[in-house]
Amino acid sequence: MKKMFLGVYSIFLVCLAIFSYAFVDPNLLFLRKLYTGLYATNRPFVTLAFIFLVLIFFGFYTLFLYWFRQKVFGNNEFKFILISTVVFLFLAYPAMVSYDIFNYVATAKALFFYHENPYIIMPIQFLHDPLLLFMQAANKTALYGPFWIFLTGIPYLSGFGNFAVTLFAFKLFNTIFYLASIALLYKMSKNIYYLSFFAFNPLVIFETLVSSHNDIVMMFFAILTIYFLKNKKLILSIILIILSILIKYSTVFLLPVILYAMFYQLRNKKLEWEKIFLWFSISMLVIFLLSQIREEIYPWYAIWFLIFLPFIRNKLIKYIYLSFSFGLLFRYVPFMLLGTYFGTTPLIKNFMTFIPVGVTILFLALKKFIWQKSSNRF
Amino acid sequence: MIRKVKLFTFLISILFLSALPSYASSTYVLPYPSTMPGSIFYKIHLVEETVLRYWYFGDFGQFTYNLKESDKYLVEAKTLFEYNQYLLGYEALKKSDVYFSKTLPYLLKAQKQGKDISANRDLLSQAALKHKEVLLTVKQEVPPVFNWTPEKSALTVLNLKAAIDASIAIRDKYL
Numbered sequence A: 001m002k003k004m005f006l007g008v009y010s011i012f013l014v015c016l017a018i019f020s021y022a023f024v025d026p027n028l029l030f031l032r033k034l035y036t037g038l039y040a041t042n043r044p045f046v047t048l049a050f051i052f053l054v055l056i057f058f059g060f061y062t063l064f065l066y067w068f069r070q071k072v073f074g075n076n077e078f079k080f081i082l083i084s085t086v087v088f089l090f091l092a093y094p095a096m097v098s099y100d101i102f103n104y105v106a107t108a109k110a111l112f113f114y115h116e117n118p119y120i121i122m123p124i125q126f127l128h129d130p131l132l133l134f135m136q137a138a139n140k141t142a143l144y145g146p147f148w149i150f151l152t153g154i155p156y157l158s159g160f161g162n163f164a165v166t167l168f169a170f171k172l173f174n175t176i177f178y179l180a181s182i183a184l185l186y187k188m189s190k191n192i193y194y195l196s197f198f199a200f201n202p203l204v205i206f207e208t209l210v211s212s213h214n215d216i217v218m219m220f221f222a223i224l225t226i227y228f229l230k231n232k233k234l235i236l237s238i239i240l241i242i243l244s245i246l247i248k249y250s251t252v253f254l255l256p257v258i259l260y261a262m263f264y265q266l267r268n269k270k271l272e273w274e275k276i277f278l279w280f281s282i283s284m285l286v287i288f289l290l291s292q293i294r295e296e297i298y299p300w301y302a303i304w305f306l307i308f309l310p311f312i313r314n315k316l317i318k319y320i321y322l323s324f325s326f327g328l329l330f331r332y333v334p335f336m337l338l339g340t341y342f343g344t345t346p347l348i349k350n351f352m353t354f355i356p357v358g359v360t361i362l363f364l365a366l367k368k369f370i371w372q373k374s375s376n377r378f
Numbered sequence B: 001m002i003r004k005v006k007l008f009t010f011l012i013s014i015l016f017l018s019a020l021p022s023y024a025s026s027t028y029v030l031p032y033p034s035t036m037p038g039s040i041f042y043k044i045h046l047v048e049e050t051v052l053r054y055w056y057f058g059d060f061g062q063f064t065y066n067l068k069e070s071d072k073y074l075v076e077a078k079t080l081f082e083y084n085q086y087l088l089g090y091e092a093l094k095k096s097d098v099y100f101s102k103t104l105p106y107l108l109k110a111q112k113q114g115k116d117i118s119a120n121r122d123l124l125s126q127a128a129l130k131h132k133e134v135l136l137t138v139k140q141e142v143p144p145v146f147n148w149t150p151e152k153s154a155l156t157v158l159n160l161k162a163a164i165d166a167s168i169a170i171r172d173k174y175l
Helices: A002-023 A029-034 A043-069 A075-090 A100-112 A146-151 A153-158 A163-189 A192-199 A202-210 A215-230 A234-248 A250-266 A273-294 A299-306 A315-329 A332-338 A345-377 B002-019 B040-055 B059-082 B086-101 B103-112 B118-141 B160-173
Strands: B146-148 B156-158
Touching: A002 A043, A002 A075, A029 A163, A043 A075, A043 A192, A043 A202, A043 A332, A075 A163, A075 A192, A075 A202, A100 A146, A100 A153, A100 A163, A146 A153, A146 A215, A146 A234, A153 A163, A163 A192, A163 A202, A163 A215, A202 A215, A202 A299, A202 A315, A215 A234, A215 A250, A215 A273, A215 A299, A234 A250, A250 A273, A250 A299, A273 A299, A273 A315, A299 A315, A315 A345, A332 A345, B040 B059, B059 B086, B059 B103, B059 B118, B086 B103, B086 B118, B086 B146, B086 B156, B086 B160, B103 B118, B118 B160
Parallel strands: none
Antiparallel strands: B146 B156
């Protein structure tokens, strides 16, 4: 039964990887043979298929969590799910719903190929570069921190100038950081059930292993910072948090809690790490919510606080985080269906994001109220 | 007779029109005047200028940097000339020339490396045209020669007209 279920999960992953190619850009020359035009001509069908796949994904996630909790699943199943997810989704088309991976390649190319400063020179200035045919932010200078740009030299140079190889080298690079984060979180939590909350979360998997966002790299360094902080290696943790900030800046919001923890560590005072982790996650939730002011809340930003799920025991917070991860994947639906970022799209996106959270809070409040009422009766 | 009068009028008109000052015109936009010499912030700007030289690495980067600095010093020179600060204006103009003459070599270097420089070449032509426009205006407003006699120092003869003509010649080469 277990084997059959895991087999069905693997088939689902293959379907998701195949489905991702419905979004191939017609200008992406090296994938021209795989271009079907399905997304361009059948938006309602593609949107429905996407909703269906996301719902199935969350169904698997719920079952995984349940079986890990019931100890039906153990270490072997954990490894199988992890490996199959990584392998099958590595083959998925990375620019399914976000074009960020093209920006990563373009920025790396500006520095490592053209030897120009990507903070000064925009990709659009390299006229006739094939990347300009399909990338969406050609008129922007580098958005990420210098450490990220430095790191992208590894996947960029591994591509040896071949675009397809470079693209998948970037995917592999982020996948390695995902696996490294899982390994580190396991080392710190020692519990595969709690670890599954993060490791198999559909949003985390989708944004990291399919869309290949660099948030996982930033958060890996943040978690490594906390690991060394717990082990009282303060200088190392300072260096690591600086590196994390120099990837995407958001982890600067972890600094107050890190400094607080450092202060206690220096004085050899006992720290309640459960509370510290909770504050780390809340700090990242704050910056996540504030991103609405800057531009908009992007689904992959949720990785900033979801990575702390293995350490959070507060049920309310945990359910809020999970409902966020559920709603955020549906933020793609309005654009997918309507093909515009304007009109009602932003409003629907916000509904998609916050309604699951609202429903969860309401449900938990009602549950508590009913439970209290029934316990008062006896 | 009437024909001769018409021809004479035509020639006079041509001569009259050619005597009018002609201005080159470009859509290129120059920056606002930055801080001026004498201000404490000017020294900070000089440090910033040195640091930015390294930040704008790469051929396109250096082209952008040199053009940006050339623009800045041209505006500075114009402002200083307007306030009769001829020595400072003259020095700013020389700096603008130095930066401007460094722009094209970086573009040619980029071209050698296979980069398409057409857009930047157009930008440089537009910039040259705008600079020339400003220089022609300035040329009309400053004395051709100015003797600058600072306190307790030797006299400096500033051949402003020749300096502006040289600046225009540099821009003309890159049009």
